[in-house]
Each structure stands twice: as structure tokens, then as C-alpha cells.
Amino acid sequence: MKAVKTALIALALVCFTQAGRADEASDMKAIRGALGGISIGSIGSTPIPGLYEVVIGSQVVYVSADGRYVLQGELVDFKTQKSLTEERRSSIRREIVDSIDESKMIIFKPEKVKYVVTVFTDIDCGYCRKLHSQIDQYLEKGIEIRYLFFPRSGPNTPSYYKAVSVWCSDDRKKALTDAKNNRSVPDKTCDNPIDEHMQLARKLGLRGTPFALFENGQSPPGYVAPDAMLQMLEQIKAGNQ
Numbered sequence: 001m002k003a004v005k006t007a008l009i010a011l012a013l014v015c016f017t018q019a020g021r022a023d024e025a026s027d028m029k030a031i032r033g034a035l036g037g038i039s040i041g042s043i044g045s046t047p048i049p050g051l052y053e054v055v056i057g058s059q060v061v062y063v064s065a066d067g068r069y070v071l072q073g074e075l076v077d078f079k080t081q082k083s084l085t086e087e088r089r090s091s092i093r094r095e096i097v098d099s100i101d102e103s104k105m106i107i108f109k110p111e112k113v114k115y116v117v118t119v120f121t122d123i124d125c126g127y128c129r130k131l132h133s134q135i136d137q138y139l140e141k142g143i144e145i146r147y148l149f150f151p152r153s154g155p156n157t158p159s160y161y162k163a164v165s166v167w168c169s170d171d172r173k174k175a176l177t178d179a180k181n182n183r184s185v186p187d188k189t190c191d192n193p194i195d196e197h198m199q200l201a202r203k204l205g206l207r208g209t210p211f212a213l214f215e216n217g218q219s220p221p222g223y224v225a226p227d228a229m230l231q232m233l234e235q236i237k238a239g240n241q
Helices: 002-035 084-098 126-133 135-140 158-167 172-180 194-204 226-239
Strands: 042-045 051-056 059-064 106-108 115-121 143-149 211-213
Touching: 002 042, 002 051, 002 059, 051 084, 059 084, 084 194, 084 211, 106 135, 106 172, 115 126, 115 194, 115 226, 126 135, 126 172, 135 143, 135 226, 143 194, 143 226, 158 172, 158 194
Parallel strands: 115 143
Antiparallel strands: 042 051, 051 059, 106 143, 115 211
16 A cells, blocks of 8 residues: 555656646747747746746846746845846856857966956957056966957957957967057958957947956956956855855
């Protein structure tokens, strides 16, 4: 008799789980239909029944099961005091940047790497130049800087062609430093990843530079001085231990 009861309970759990999955699949189908032509990256459940997470580009929104209501904002777990939305956004940003190989970056590497920061830069951006003028200070603190280009003026503009010339130079790091110091860099063309960099920037929803991205996907606002950046990185590391 005990064995029969156990089997019935197990069967009930399986049926309940399958029904739940069927309902979830139905909800997701309804959401996709309601959002029409919007390009959806993914749809997933949340801790709140009937509320789904929808990823559009690098943005996260929340949609009701019938697709009628959309919420934009932070979903915060009061118990842990953490933003579930920012955790998801960080994960998305990390996935986007991880999709490009380091061979398509210009990397300034310290003797001993403690932290890695990816920076989208525009050669003609004032704060980008300020950041690069302190590159030795970042390196002294063990911070590796990996550059990707995001000419804010768009493709086929002077800033864009400067980025191409830097990439096509024999010594990319020297050429980048020269360009950021208003020194002449010979015009060159070659196969280059600048358009790919810009596509990644659009996926991330970038509007300004410099845009720094930490290894965990978090992004500080704008330019961050070397001391302040090191402090941020150390705090993140301490929080993960």
C-alpha cells in the first residue's frame, strides 16, 4: 500500500510539473504574439507567478502572461536587497562582449593582471582621451584595459576612419595613443572589426563613451579615475567571496 501511495504522489508531481510547463509555454507564445514584430532575445519566468522577463537587445522588461501589460523598471528582492533586473542586465552585457574574440581588441596589459575592464572608446571623445592619458596608472594598479571602438558620429565619418587607421597600423597601441593625443596617424585601410565593435555597442544600447564593462557585466557610469575604478573592482571582488 505504501509503495502504491508513493507511486501516486510521484505521478501527481510529474503531471503537475508537465501542466506547469505547458502553461508556461502557452504564456510565452501569447507574449510573443502580443509583442508582434519586436525582436525578442528571450522570454523567461520570474519569481512572481504570471510575470515574465523579456529581453530585448540588452534591455529587460516584464510582461504579464497574456502579453497585455508591460513593466519597465527594477525588480528588487527585498530580502537580499539585490536588483534581479541589474543582475540579468549584467549577464546579458557579459554575454554580448564575450562574443567577440580578444584578437579583435586593442589590449593594454599590466605585468600582473588583477582585473580586466573592456572599454568602448571614441578617439575624438574628451573623456575617452582623459581615460587613456592615465593608462599607465590603470596598468600600475593591475587593471587590464581592452579597447573596442565606438565612433559616436557613426560609420564613414572622420572618427570612424581614424579608428580604422589605428587598427590597420603596424603598432596599434602606439597609433591609438598618438590619435588620442591629436598626433597624426597615417591613413590606412584593411580588414578590420570596427563595424563589429559598433554592432556590439548598439546591442548594448550605448549612447556615450567611454563605456567601461567589468568582468561580471557591471558597468560604471562614464569615465572613472584609476583609484576609483580599483576601489569598485575590489568591492565587487569582496562581495563575491
